[in-house]
Amino acid sequence: MAARKTRSATKKSDATFTPEQDLQAYRDMLLIRRFEEKAGQMYGMGLIGGFCHLYIGQEAVVVGMQMALGDGDQMITSYRDHGHMLACGMDSKGVMAELTGRQGGYSKGKGGSMHMFSREKNFYGGHGIVAAQVPLGTGLAFSNKYKGNDRVSVTYFGEGAANQGQVYESFNMASIWKLPVIFVIENNGYAMGTAVRRSAAKSEEMYARGAAFGIPGEQVDGMDVRAVKAAGDKAVAHCRSGNGPYILEMRTYRYRGHSMSDPAKYRTKEEVQKMRQEHDAIEQVKHRMIENGAASEADLKEIDKEVRAIVTEAAEFAQSDREPDPAELWTDILVEA
Amino acid sequence: MAVEILMPALSPTMEEGTLAKWLVKEGDQITSGDIIAEIETDKATMEVETVDEGTVGKILVAEGAEGVLVNTPIAIVLAEGEDASAMDASKAAAPEPAAAPAEATSAPAAAAAAPAPVEVSVPADPDIPSGTELVSMTVREALRDAMAEEMRTDDAVFVMGEEVAEYQGAYKVTQGLLDEFGDRRVIDTPITEHGFTGIAVGAGFGGLKPVLEFMTFNFAMQAIDHIINSAAKTLYMSGGQMGCPIVFRGPNGAAARVGAQHSQDYSAWYSSVPGLKVVAPYTAADAKGLLKAAIRDPNPVIFLENEILYGRSFDVPKLDDWVVPIGKARIAQEGSDVTIVSFSIGMTYALSAAEKLAEEGISAEVIDLRTLRPMDMPTVVESVKKTNRLVTVEEGWPTSGIGAEIAAQVSAQAFDWLDAPVTRVSGKDVPMPYAANLEKLALPTVDDVVSAAKQVLYI
Numbered sequence: 001m002a003a004r005k006t007r008s009a010t011k012k013s014d015a016t017f018t019p020e021q022d023l024q025a026y027r028d029m030l031l032i033r034r035f036e037e038k039a040g041q042m043y044g045m046g047l048i049g050g051f052c053h054l055y056i057g058q059e060a061v062v063v064g065m066q067m068a069l070g071d072g073d074q075m076i077t078s079y080r081d082h083g084h085m086l087a088c089g090m091d092s093k094g095v096m097a098e099l100t101g102r103q104g105g106y107s108k109g110k111g112g113s114m115h116m117f118s119r120e121k122n123f124y125g126g127h128g129i130v131a132a133q134v135p136l137g138t139g140l141a142f143s144n145k146y147k148g149n150d151r152v153s154v155t156y157f158g159e160g161a162a163n164q165g166q167v168y169e170s171f172n173m174a175s176i177w178k179l180p181v182i183f184v185i186e187n188n189g190y191a192m193g194t195a196v197r198r199s200a201a202k203s204e205e206m207y208a209r210g211a212a213f214g215i216p217g218e219q220v221d222g223m224d225v226r227a228v229k230a231a232g233d234k235a236v237a238h239c240r241s242g243n244g245p246y247i248l249e250m251r252t253y254r255y256r257g258h259s260m261s262d263p264a265k266y267r268t269k270e271e272v273q274k275m276r277q278e279h280d281a282i283e284q285v286k287h288r289m290i291e292n293g294a295a296s297e298a299d300l301k302e303i304d305k306e307v308r309a310i311v312t313e314a315a316e317f318a319q320s321d322r323e324p325d326p327a328e329l330w331t332d333i334l335v336e337a
Numbered sequence: 338m339a340v341e342i343l344m345p346a347l348s349p350t351m352e353e354g355t356l357a358k359w360l361v362k363e364g365d366q367i368t369s370g371d372i373i374a375e376i377e378t379d380k381a382t383m384e385v386e387t388v389d390e391g392t393v394g395k396i397l398v399a400e401g402a403e404g405v406l407v408n409t410p411i412a413i414v415l416a417e418g419e420d421a422s423a424m425d426a427s428k429a430a431a432p433e434p435a436a437a438p439a440e441a442t443s444a445p446a447a448a449a450a451a452p453a454p455v456e457v458s459v460p461a462d463p464d465i466p467s468g469t470e471l472v473s474m475t476v477r478e479a480l481r482d483a484m485a486e487e488m489r490t491d492d493a494v495f496v497m498g499e500e501v502a503e504y505q506g507a508y509k510v511t512q513g514l515l516d517e518f519g520d521r522r523v524i525d526t527p528i529t530e531h532g533f534t535g536i537a538v539g540a541g542f543g544g545l546k547p548v549l550e551f552m553t554f555n556f557a558m559q560a561i562d563h564i565i566n567s568a569a570k571t572l573y574m575s576g577g578q579m580g581c582p583i584v585f586r587g588p589n590g591a592a593a594r595v596g597a598q599h600s601q602d603y604s605a606w607y608s609s610v611p612g613l614k615v616v617a618p619y620t621a622a623d624a625k626g627l628l629k630a631a632i633r634d635p636n637p638v639i640f641l642e643n644e645i646l647y648g649r650s651f652d653v654p655k656l657d658d659w660v661v662p663i664g665k666a667r668i669a670q671e672g673s674d675v676t677i678v679s680f681s682i683g684m685t686y687a688l689s690a691a692e693k694l695a696e697e698g699i700s701a702e703v704i705d706l707r708t709l710r711p712m713d714m715p716t717v718v719e720s721v722k723k724t725n726r727l728v729t730v731e732e733g734w735p736t737s738g739i740g741a742e743i744a745a746q747v748s749a750q751a752f753d754w755l756d757a758p759v760t761r762v763s764g765k766d767v768p769m770p771y772a773a774n775l776e777k778l779a780l781p782t783v784d785d786v787v788s789a790a791k792q793v794l795y796i
Binding site: 074076105106107109110111115116117118124125127128129132134135138140141142143147165166169170172173176332333334335 | 495521526527529531532534535537538539540541542543545562566567571572573574575577578580582612614635
């Protein structure tokens, strides 16, 4: 099957949302935005260590996809993972406390920003090695097929990771074994500081990277949450009905640097400003809701207040919670049989 | 001139085989490319093509003959115009098959007073109930049976790897599994170690219990990121939420004449990684019992096999559920003068050396580690406290090797009991050479072990 191109990046999506869906998307995206802003601030205060990769700008991708998933579907991603965790319902206190390395963090403080998991929410990490999550997510799909359930594994990776060999090894096996995996390429334009046009052959068509393996692919406006959900619905239906893998290239943008120590010299401030002003995912929903009367400025302010309260509570917990007990150094190395 | 057809070697490690079937008879005309016979090794049945042309003059080895050594003449081909009389001439003229280079044997100097040989004592295995029937089987069969038994009792167990299904295993370890369990549970992968290892680890996260075969551990180096970063570390990084019950298995270390890239011993590499268990059995009984334990273990287990050992036979207890616990060494032979510690194929050197030492009146205790991580140091230390001398044996490299680790542990835990420095016998610190003589020099020998034992005994 040839890769199909839906150039929704260059035209308005015709997908529509109900007022309830718009409100949900708005709230979920805003939570990620505010959470990440707070995380950035706490990093600056020295409360978060190591690497910290913020998701600001890309919120529509994970929120739209989550709206397309059902119970038991799995998610796995790279180290830019805070947004994914919040989107799948993980508690913001547990995520923030992991960032500060506290015992109440999802990994008891032993994983950090890049390594968090939740069995309960079917979130399989949080992986620090670029593209390692791609065969792992394909393996989750393998387990679904082996068990004979109709669950789908959503495997996120950046356009930078899309140059790793193991991605194509995964495409090959996902295709020959017809595994229910959606490969979501989050194309934010920059692999660290290397623009996609400098690092990827046929960089305008990342969605077509599965064509040689017979995997259909689509390019999606990843700044429009409705377009993301519509594409997600289609991909999920494809996988659930036993047709094998599907690729979604989400054209998105990261406003912040690759990690906290990135001065972003590789792009202009104007480029970032233009994306923020003209394509911001949250602003789009906000304007739409106000325009069509789904919500008033006051309603949205109220949501903003709620979200800020959640983030403040998370930040406070993450600072007041205890560091892990020194004995934790020696636990969780092996499962005791 | 009449030409002898010799028993061919069909794999790098084949030394003998069964001449299963002749497809030609005396008097038949044959031409280059004709299939003339079928030969069975312990791994496979192979067809033999002739490169000679002429008439089959005489069949020298009858159909069904077992244990035919490589390079034994099996038939004589007469060239055009020759008759049977040429066969005698051929025999006279035929060069002797190249003899294996003579072992550098140092004739034991006749000591003035030859010491009395000591009795070799093999302790009964405490894990085997007395009276248990023992059956002889190869390591290869034992491994296969272990997988089959675990697959029968647990549907989450599946086998994946290159050529494990339709080809029946590159080394025939998975022979018959496809027939019994079908292609849902015995899965041929493309040649794509990095990818299929990640998929298997992901399947482990997803609740399955993969048994992943590497055609050899040399190829697993392409996949080592998933073995270590994904499989070994995730339990810790997830605060105990997400373990990976998986077995990575396959032949490890040197086979024979396959050169540097196909001969590496990874024992020390994997043994240094927290989050992994590492098993390296020697006998078929241990191979079976430990593989069953590894499959049941909720952690990632590296299961290091050895190609040379696949075809060796050992007694295996005939029990419904023979499981050997991971992490326990076995005293293969009791002794009092010196402790020799080894594992996997290193045990062949250790045991032969112990025999030689016994002839000279030296009583060696031989310990088979069986598991390298967690290593059963109490058993080693107990032995050292008795013998006060320790030699380690491995085929791997010496630097930062298993022997180095044991030496460090013993010097920390039993320094006051040592009467001599711990001495390591290992492969040489070089990439494995191809040339037969150099390869031999690169590997440890029985004499190296004997010398090391004498060295620590100051003899």
